[in-house]
Amino acid sequence: MSQGHFPHDYLGTRHDENARRTRWVVVLTAAMMVGEIVAGWLTGSMALLADGFHMATDAAAIGVAAFAYSYARRHVANPRYSFGTGKVGDLAGFASSLVLALASLGIAAESVVRLVQRPHIDFASALPVAMIGLVVNLISAALLSHGHKDHGHHHGHDHAHHDHHHDHQDHNFRAVYLHVVSDALVSVLAIGALLAGRYLGLVWFDPVMGIIGSLVIARWAWALMKESAAVLLDTTDAHVADQVRAVVDELDASILDLHVWRVGPAALAVIVDVAEPACAAGIRERLQGLRGVAHLTVQTHPAE
Template structure:
């Protein structure tokens, strides 16, 4: 029977948080604060000036503040429970769950803005174009600052996860990505609102205000669908074809082993797990397969079964 020291040598944790987890969490909290302040200002200004584009941007930003708060909460929850044995493969996918929820909220926002804008096309109201434009410009500046905060973590490096190392890029962090998409959606609606308000003020095109609301709704809906699709793939443990192909090639290259069953899925922003069942010639052991797969830097957790 193996001794305690032997078991300890093989024991490991399942902390698969991104290398920039704490930094991304801090950036997200700052963006939540900025968004909340601007949200209040735009909603008030939208009611006072009568601008649908500005009011839509304000309520849009309000729901974004909520979604961004969910993102910030996801970072905190994932870190707090990272070593909990209750989660078989850690909490690395908590951010994907938050991202999926945010994507759903983004889709509802797009529908609400589109529906209200269509109504305003047939039932126009008076808009205080000058005052509304000023607020919309301020909102755009806040969105640009928020996008800069969230995009500031774009860098490359390497992170050691205990089972291997992973090329780092925050692009795999769907929680941060969802926050970034929300900010971009805010920026888009601000730009469209400014264009509509200027057209209404100087060209008399009052129809531009609700029309820009419809355009914004369509673009935001597309972003929502893309984010929902990508996060759902992670939550459903969809096979990473690139990593799976690399695993199969390395294991079978020598001709003395064939993969009978292979599972490769993502367990965190920068980490994948794999279960590899191999039918091999005599002398090919689990350690042999592990050695062959050492170059696959995406693998942070590897289980090998030989037959």
Template sequence: MSTHYSDTLAVSAAAHDHDFLGAAHDANARRTRLVVMLTAAMMVGEIVAGYATGSMALLADGFHMATHAGALSVAALAYAYARRHTHNPAFSFGTGKVGDLAGFASALVLALIALAIGVESLVRLFTPATVAFGEATVIAVIGLAVNIASAALLGHGHDHGHGHDHSHHHDHHDDDDNDTDHRHGHHHHAHGDNNLRSAYVHVLADALTSVLAILALLAARYLGWVWLDPVMGIVGGLVIARWAWTLMQDTAAVLLDRTHGGIASAVRAKMNAAGDVQLTDLHVWRIGPDAHAAIISVRTLGAPLATPVLRDRLNGIESLRHVTIEQH
């Protein structure tokens, strides 16, 4: 993934690829496939056991797991599609944003799940149903164990999937990209696999519902607080809705080519530092988990400058992988 520059004075016609997939793409794809298989196995087991025992609790949880298995499958397919079409010239900037598209779709599914949980919980709050507390608690514990295992698989990639592929950085150094986003508790490098994140959020959502269900079932069984079960459902639905909204916002920003403020500020500062050019137009957008593209237009305040001079000013902004510089 080399960085490419051109200007109105000298335009390079050298061929280059548009492989802007994340450095951990294949590893994250493997993790997601494992979680799909784990979730599907749990789903099938619960549905079969539900039919065999006549347990509606088992059947309900099995079909609930089916929605998550479906969403996780979409994530796995997105990884495969992005890898298969990496070098397809039909995609102008490669397939680095396929994961964001899948993440947005997963966010919509999460929102629907949150709505369904909320509605069902409200119904149960006013018209309580008979619950087999012991059996339901066992189901919830097993489901939680599966979710913890799944979270462990995906969490490694979620926490450390911001790895940097420096093997193709021939045009600039691999320093900080000056993004000041600290949402993850460390210096953020404008990286993030939203496809993996969507799968991770689905697993967390399922784990949350399991934990809340266990607490509510134990309280109902031993304290008689039957009302706590639907209340916990409403709380869980609200939390999941919040996660879905955040994921939807972040993936939509990528799909709509929202300007990355930190990188844009860094480009602006570096281009204007020498005082010999005036930045007239700037576009910076994400084209993959580890990659951004930029179109930079400058007006020289004196004699025209060679493209390498302007190019070298961008040293240190490591996530810029496809850059066009227009000089006029």
């Protein structure tokens, strides 16, 4: 058997920077959340309340993401985690997706009630708060955008038995960024609803925008749920698996068993069993250069 030996730190080079930016966004989001919920309640605007409750779920989800960054860093060298703590962010993302899904149902239900009852809305008071909410969302997006744009380049690690390139994609951070952008879109919906109600008399437009906002949240929650669950369930990276098969075929060896799964935002683990008399060291030497492969094990077994 031939195996590369190296630390199980699969957090990525921008982990700490992303954690710092995420904490700032939590503070901004929580502050605006309180303002919008209070204003929405006092003015009777369902669109504003929907945006405020959306921000509440954001603050919780992004707060969980911030905690995940801290936990992953604190336990990165803990031997209890066989493949490190690179998937902590995916666990946090899955939990957040469940909360978001429930929140979207609550907003949709309340919007339907408001659509039937048509309560009075203080448009003049609600509009400024909604606009401030949009500004806060844009500031948060700008705060996150630098780290988001930095993803996608490559680097090398010089291990005793391992050189590799990572495609920097912190899915936890990317989810936070996309979530903030979706908040901005929901804020735009709230502003549009309030303007339509104030100047066109379309009072029903406000709860309709609340329903649309709930659908946006539900769609984001479903996407996050699928992506994070795929990582947590160790689904195979088909592209890298095909690359491994191609390399082994080129060396005239036969694969008996192959496992490829994600162990961090930009890190994959590969375990491949090949039939004797294949040379494990030779196969490992060819495979260790595959992009994203951070943990590689090549084993030989007698052919059945």
